[in-house]
Amino acid sequence: MRAPFRAVMITGASSGLGAKLAALYAGPNVALGLVGRDRERLSSVAAACEEAGSTVRVGAIDIAEEAALLPWLGEFDRAFPVELVIAAAGISAGVDRDGGAEAAEITFKQIRVNLLGAVQTIAPLLPALVARGRGRIVLIASVAALRGLPYSPGYCASKAGVRAYGEALRPLLESRGIGVTVVCPGFFSSRMTDRWEGPTPFLMSGEAAARRVKRGIDRGRRRITFPLPLALGMRFCDLAPAALGDAILRRFRFHIRAQ
Numbered sequence: 001m002r003a004p005f006r007a008v009m010i011t012g013a014s015s016g017l018g019a020k021l022a023a024l025y026a027g028p029n030v031a032l033g034l035v036g037r038d039r040e041r042l043s044s045v046a047a048a049c050e051e052a053g054s055t056v057r058v059g060a061i062d063i064a065e066e067a068a069l070l071p072w073l074g075e076f077d078r079a080f081p082v083e084l085v086i087a088a089a090g091i092s093a094g095v096d097r098d099g100g101a102e103a104a105e106i107t108f109k110q111i112r113v114n115l116l117g118a119v120q121t122i123a124p125l126l127p128a129l130v131a132r133g134r135g136r137i138v139l140i141a142s143v144a145a146l147r148g149l150p151y152s153p154g155y156c157a158s159k160a161g162v163r164a165y166g167e168a169l170r171p172l173l174e175s176r177g178i179g180v181t182v183v184c185p186g187f188f189s190s191r192m193t194d195r196w197e198g199p200t201p202f203l204m205s206g207e208a209a210a211r212r213v214k215r216g217i218d219r220g221r222r223r224i225t226f227p228l229p230l231a232l233g234m235r236f237c238d239l240a241p242a243a244l245g246d247a248i249l250r251r252f253r254f255h256i257r258a259q
């Protein structure tokens with residue numbers, strides 16, 4: 001299914017890419033379901049979308065908590081049959097500043113929010129989408145899904161999972177009238193990027209990233225990956241002999257400050 005979408009559900013809508021996509025999709029005759037944890041930021045995004053003419057429902061929900069997310073999703077979909085779902089919520093972390101191992105709990109948390117949270121957002125909506133035979137599912141992965149980076153193993157694992165889940169759903173759902181778009185962006189400015197200490201090659205503004213993602217979604221793209229040089233670099237590191245890829249990526253040193 002391609003734009004225009006009359007009912008759009010977005011996780012991670014209280015900030016960054018999700019908030020910007022909410023603003024871009026807002027307008028008359030568009031119902032928006034916005035999920036995030038921070039009530040205050042979520043309310044201000046919702047107010048701007050209402051100002052633009054949208055009917056908005058907000059869910060101040062931790063997507064890792066199925067018991068809270070599931071009923072909210074069901075209620076929103078019954079009121080406004082979802083035509084576009086964007087799983088954008090995400091967190092990032094990595095190894096200590098001294099380059100030691102990532103604590104297991106930090107790895108688990110990223111997998112719970114980024115991967116299981118995306119599955120918990122999408123899977124409950126699938127029966128209704130399939131029954132209606134229309135809709136589009138968008139998963140925000142990352143170029144970090146293309147090859148594991150030594151300083152953020154949990155993030156890369158979670159995003160590789162998101163990407164693989166989306167790539168698996170797409171051929172399965174296409175014949176049922178449902179499109180799937182897997183997004184692998186490189187660096188763009190956001191609260192998440194503010195915590196990044198290290199190089200940010202080809203950094204783009206959050207606004208430019210959101211416009212690029214929206215354009216791809218509206219055109220029904222199966223994949224949206226940018227910027228090309230970064231994606232090619234990650235692909236090269238994946239396809240090259242492991243020792244060479246490891247040596248290159250070990251030099252790409254960074255630290256992600258705790259939230």
Ligand SMILES: NC(=O)c1ccc[n+]([C@@H]2O[C@H](COP(=O)([O-])OP(=O)(O)OC[C@H]3O[C@@H](n4cnc5c(N)ncnc54)[C@H](OP(=O)(O)O)[C@@H]3O)[C@@H](O)[C@H]2O)c1
Nearest residue numbers: 012014015016017036037038062063089090187188190192
């Ligand atoms: N920034 C980049 O360079 C970059 C590059 C590639 C991919 N990405 C991905 O793009 C997506 C958006 O990130 P961003 O850069 O825009 O970061 P951001 O500004 O920090 O936004 C992250 C969003 O996810 C929400 N979120 C986090 N944990 C959540 C949870 N447990 N339950 C519900 N919502 C939760 C946050 O809500 P609260 O603040 O209300 O908790 C916020 O709305 C993420 O999936 C990220 O991994 C970012």
